[in-house]
Structures are given as C-alpha cells and as structure tokens.
Amino acid sequence: MAVRVRIEHLSKRYGSTVALDDVSIEVAPGELFFLIGPSGCGKTTLLRAIAGLVEPDSGTVFFDDRNITSVPAHRRNAALVFQGYALWPHMTVAQNVEYGLRVRRWSAAERRRRVAEMLEIVHLADLAGRYPGELSGGQQQRVALARALVVRPDVLLMDEPLSNLDALLRLEMRREIVRIHRQTGITTLYVTHDQKEALSMAQRIAILNAGRIEQTGRPDACYRRPRTQFAARFLGDANFVDGTIAVLRTDGRCEVAGPLGRLLVAAEAESPGTADPSDSGGFSPGQSVVCCFRPESARVVGAAEPEAVNCFRARVLGGNYLGDTIEYDLSAADGAVPLRIRTVGSGLPIPDGSEVTLSVAPEDIVLLKPENK
C-alpha cells in the first residue's frame, strides 16, 4: 500500500550554486525518513524536487516503479507541509483542509465527514471555522499537517515543520507527528536542520552537505559510526585525533599511532548502512587516518584500573555544568590535541587545571579518512 521513493543521481544547480550534486536515496514504504544538514545544503531543494516544485537538471525520481520526474506537481499525490505552512489566508481551517478533497471531486457529505475526522486527529475540531490568521503557530502547524494528510497522499513531505514553534511545543509536536505517522503508515520524508529532532524521530536519516549525501543510515548507527568528519560533527560533539595505522591485527583490530600514543581500534565491519565493500577494512599500515570518538565515550579512570586500554593523560581547561551532564574541555599531548568529554552530572566536578587519565573503548573509536584541507 505505502509507496517506495527512489531517487537516482539527482542534480540541480542555481547559476553557479550547486544545490544537489548526484544525490541517490531510497526510502522504504511506510518509512519515516529524515533529510538533515546545515542550511543551504540542498535538503529543501531535494524535498521540493520530490514534490515537483523544482525541476532537477538531471536524475530521476521514482514512486514505486513509476518514473515521476516529469509529472507536474498536481499529479504526484505527494503532499507537502510547507515550512511557513502556506495556509491560504482567505479560507477557514475547514476550507483549507477540505481543499484537496474538493479538487479530487469528493462529494460534499464525504468531504465533511473526512475533514471532521482529520480535525479530530490533530485536535482542532473546535477551530474549524477560524481563519489561519486567528490561530497560534502550533495550531497553524497542525492545520498544515491535516491539510496534507487528508488527501491520503502516497508520500508525505515535511519541510522543517517545527522550526517556527517554541521549544516546548516542538517537543510535543515531535511525539504527535511520530504518533500520526504510525497511525497512517504513509512514507514520509522530513527535512530538518535540528539533529536532535532527527535522532529522536527518524527511522533512517540522510545527512546532506553542500548538495551531496555524506551518510545514510539508522540514527544510532550514524551517531555511533559516522563515516565522515562532517557527519560526525553534525550529529553532535566529536573528538578527532590524527594518526597513522601502525599494526593491522588478525583479530580485526588495528593499532593507530598518534599524539595520544597507540590507540587500539575495533573493526568497522559490523556497522550497518555503511556496508560499502570498497571502504570497510580498506586501511593499510602506514596510512593516515583520523580517530573519532564521542565525548561520552571517554571515561575518567582512576589508579585502580591498571588494565584499562587506550589510556592517555589530559589537562582540564574548564567545565560546563548542564544539569544532567557536565562537559569538560581538555587538552592532551601538551596542548596539541583539544578534547571534550561528558560525564554524568551527579559525579564530583573535576577542578580546572587538574590532570586526569582518560580511557576510550576500542569499539567506541571510528576510523575516518582525513579531510582534504
């Protein structure tokens, strides 16, 4: 029933700006798929190309096996929730929601029943007669959602739907959208620049940077095993330590020599979504790499743990109390390597200037290729 969306080699440029550069993704039927990236990365262009509001320069868009690249917007049945909602100011809430049914020539009775049902789902039944100008941001957002969902679209597209809401409402609407997605089972593409929104809601994400896809995969996989420094940085804080492969061990691990001494790193093989044979295990001794690990992966170890692996000394520059956690900025290797770690907030704060020993598990370190500078 739900539709598979397949995008192949999509490119689009505006003058000299490249908005999309050979983008290919596949979204499974019924999936809640997120496109994330900084502003200007092309994610909105990609969404609009799927809706038929942007003509790609080259590439193909498929809904199931139908090539819809040159199908005009009004025949795609891919409902878009616009960033600014684009509610028609001259129509009431009910008329806005009803519009899609009207152009599909539903009977008046059917329309009324369906609109009422839809407004019920988004908790707006008592505001049906209001005009958009009389609604709060959150209410407008829900009207936009209802207007898109009411036509039972093959694909639901959402363009930063929560960006105009305040923080509290945003949290509530996140749960709401996930609930409605589960209820309807519609293939959904969701654009956002908010990585927390993506990590908490998505079934899969694609990270875009300057018109290119950096990584595609499950949120946890992308977070724990980023494939590029950009992907690592965009999903949260990350530490990067340069090094060279010293030894490739037979157990699939390898040793990396660098300013923090030798670091033991676990193999890449198990990370799903990145199973690119040309890449995994493609490292050879002597090759330059970047070791990447998350702040919460580093552990402060005491003298009582002599068996801990990947230990190194670092000096605390300053702490930042965040309630549930405490963030520390540190420097290691005589100031050559800046680091950030995160500990639980209930622990004893570490005074500035003190020397600590840190340890990172081999499984928590990801090897990345150095970026071209």
Add this chain to the structure above:
Amino acid sequence: MAAYSPHAFMGRRFSRFDLTALALVVVFLAVFLLYPLGYVVRGAFVVDRKPTLELFRLLWDNPIFRISLGNSFAIALCVVVVSSLIGFALALPMSRYAFRGKQALSALMLAPMILPPFVGAIGVYHFLTRYGSLNLLLMRLGLINEQNPIDWLGRYRFWGVVLLESLHLYPIIYLNLMAALASVDATLEEAARNLGARGWRLFRDITFPLILPGYFAGAIIVFIWAFTDLGTPLIFGYREVAPVKIFDQVDEAESNPIGYALVLIVLLVTALVFVLSRWAARARWTATGERGGLRSRERRAAPWTAAAIWALMLGVTAVAVLPHLCVFLKSVAARWSISILPERYTADYYRLLFHHPLALSSIRFSLLLSLFSTAADLALGFLIAHYLTRRRIRGRALLELLAMLPLALPGIVLAFGYLSGFAGVPWLDPRVNPTLLLVVAYSIRRLPFTVRAAIAGFEQTSVVFEEASANLGARPLTTMRRISIPLIFPHLMAGGVLAFAFAMLEVSESLMLAFRREHYPIAKAIYTLVGRIDDGPFVASAMGILGMVFLLVCFLLAARFMGRRLGEVFRM
C-alpha cells in the same frame, strides 16, 4: 535557503489553456497596438506606394504645423515644471511629518485627478471671456475700463492650458514622490546629518538623488499627458497645438496624408523624451541594506507645523478645484451672463440629463464601452501578470514592454492609427460603427493599470500558496481560480476601478473615433454640447459634474482596495 524557480509548480510544459491565453494576448497586442502604430509609420514614409520623405518636408514648410508642435512641446515642459513645483512643495512636508488627519489629507490630494481638465476648461472659459466673471469683478473693483476688458483668452490661452493641466496632473508627481520618499531609509539622512549636512544641502546631496528615479517616473507621464492632451486646448479654443492639428486631420486623412507625418513626429518626441528620462533616472547604484530594516523618516509635527501643512494642502487643493467650481456653478445657473455669479439657480440641467437625447445616450454608451473594456483589461491584466511573475516564458521582457507601452502611448496617436489602419475593415471601421474599436481602444490604453496592479498583487503574494494548491492536486486552472484570483483580488479591483473610471471620461479616442451621434461617448457629447449656443454648455457642465462625481466614487473604491500603494499604478 537557495533561491528556487517560482514557475516550476505549474510544470514546464504549457497546457492548451496556456497556449490559447498567450496566443490571445499576443494577437490582441499585435493587432490593436503594433499594427496601427506600424500603419502610421508606414503612412508617414510611403505615399502612392513609393517611399519618400516628402511629407516631412511639407510639414516643415508649413509654419502652422511647426508652431503647433513648438507650442505643444512648450506646454508640456511648462506643465512638468509647474506640477513638479506643486508636487515637491506638497510631498516633502507630507512625507516628513505625522499629524492629525494626515490620512484624510492624503485622500484629498487625489482630488484633482478626478477633475478632468477639459471639463474644467468649460468653467474657466466662462470665467475668462470678455465679459466673464473675472473681467466683471475687475470692473466692479474699478481696476479696468468697462469699454475695454482684458482679452484673457486671446492673450493667455497658453498659460490657461498650462495651468489647467498642471492642476490636474500634479497629483501624479506627488504620488510618485511620496512612494519614492517612503522608501528612503531615515538612517541615510541621519548619517548625512551626523556628518554635518543640513537643510537644502541635505536634500540636494542625499534625499533628491535617492528619489530621482521615482520623480522621473511621474514626470514622464505628466509630460506625455500634457504634450498630447486634446480635450483642454480644444475646449479652450487654442487650436495651434499638435493634438488639435491631428484632430483636424481626421476628416481629411484619406486625401491629405500629412497627418501621418505629424502623428509620427508626436510619437517620436514622446519616445525620445521617454528614453531620455529613463536614461536620466537609471539607477547607478543598487540599494544596500535590508528592505525589512527600513526606518520611516516620519516624525510627529508640532501643532503650528501641522497647521501650516493643512493650510498649504487645502490652499493648493482649493486652487485646483476652482475651475471645476466654475463648472458646477454653470451647471446650476439658470441665467449667467454679464454677472460675476449666476443670477438664479436651478437643478433643471441635471434633470435634463435624463431626457436630453445626446446626454442620455452618451452616458449609456460610455457605460457600455467602459464595462466591456474593463472586463477585457481585468482578464488580460491578470493573465499577463501571471505569465510575467509565475511562469518562465520566452520573450518575457518583450511582453512586459508591450503591456506597459500604452502608458507612454498618446491616445491621439493610437486613435489616428485605428482610424487609418482599420478603415474599411468589416466590424472595425470606426466610420461605420466604432463600438468594438472603442472598447478595444479603451482597454489597450488602460491595460497598464490592471497589469501593474496584478503584478503588484502577485509580487506581494508568496508563491507558496499556489504551490500548496498544486501540491494537493489542483490543476493549474483550479489553482488560478481558487487561490491566485482571490488572493490578488484587491489589487485587481483597484486596477479595474481605475481603468473603468478613466475609460468613462476618455477624451482623445472618444473625440476621434466616434462619428455618428448615436455613437458619441460622454467626452464627445460634452464637446458637442459646449459648441452649441442655447443651453448646450450648461447641460455639458452638468454632465461633467456627474462624471466627476462618478470618478470620485471610483477613486475612493480603488484607494480602499489598494490603500497606500495606489500611487504605483501611475508609475512607469
């Protein structure tokens, strides 16, 4: 976010509707705008199927034509100067200060626009005749000799025409200046003041250069209007001007081809002045700074400043209304000769309007013509604006130019082109029945109003509303009908109301294209009535007053629909 192409939502391919609509627009403009102009140009250079410059030599050798062209040019220049002086004097304080009743005063500033100068001319003519009100007043005061009254109309007809036209046209300068001044960021002036510039110097170095393009946009319309106005000099009996000479050629267009050359010269002067003003007003800079960050220059006026502004505005408006006050007096005067004011008053002439065969039929006929021409303007204006703002079409710049061209195109030129170009064409020959051609002529002349208004509407309405409609499955036509039209409706209405109002009192085409009594529009009926002895001028005055009341209502409607942006309609 990257800029996106606003046209994609309707698809790249053009539907059958698109092709039909575009073809219709193009054919309409080609047949009724380009063809008659081309016909005039050809007529000026080709005599007896042979190319020649003979006509221009004849024209040059005839002192009457030379003098007439010179007079028209001089009138236009003087009108630009006078109306600019008034416009600046009003716009500078109005844009600078906020005070009580400013809104009402702004509306009042538009009043002279609804007073057609050729109607005012009827009143002024009466006021200035040998034994007219002015001379009688001067005699009463003992300033002039009763046996030897001043021949105002003989000596000062030139200035009479200049004054009447200036008093009619200064609101165009004023509106353009106000729009330009409104977009001058206060910080720019503050920066200059901060560096020590004040008063005149500040205006000359900072403010004036910034509003110059806006000023020229208004001035060029005023120039063309005054240069080619037929009604005012005709009523004033000032026949040594180019438009009247062209009007006189109408009857002998077949036998004497010199009219073509005269029309072409008028067209060339218009085009030249237009290009020159465009060049002079070209923006040599691009605005820096965010539009959203615009800070108003307006500040609260001290009570005495406010009072002074009120006095200035009311004073100028009173002078501008004076000629039409004369017309009003004339329309209610039972007897008015050799007395300063009428001796008795009556409402008979207004009653007569509904019985007088010529008055009644002309009002009905004008109403019919204006309704149809406005409907055409609305449809064409919406379509053209849609294709210009929402779609990617080839020849976009050309279409925009053609749609805006009539603003700079004198009515007499177009009318002359129609008269000669469509002679003998079935359905269209104005000598047989001018109805269709008058509808077309009115709609071509007023097309820029609706195009401009609709473009402003589209530009102010985000394209996402139309995208959302297409996204939900609405076909392009449905999107147009249910989303685009309702959203830009106020703008369309404003443009339409103006087009309608100006069509009702249109002068040059009405005078030149209507030949039989039953085909007389209002303007031609007024002109005919003025020429009669009996009660003709009085009935004409009543018709003029009625027309002005009608225009007033239309302007109020348009202002209501479009608000402060009304001035944009009168810009190039």
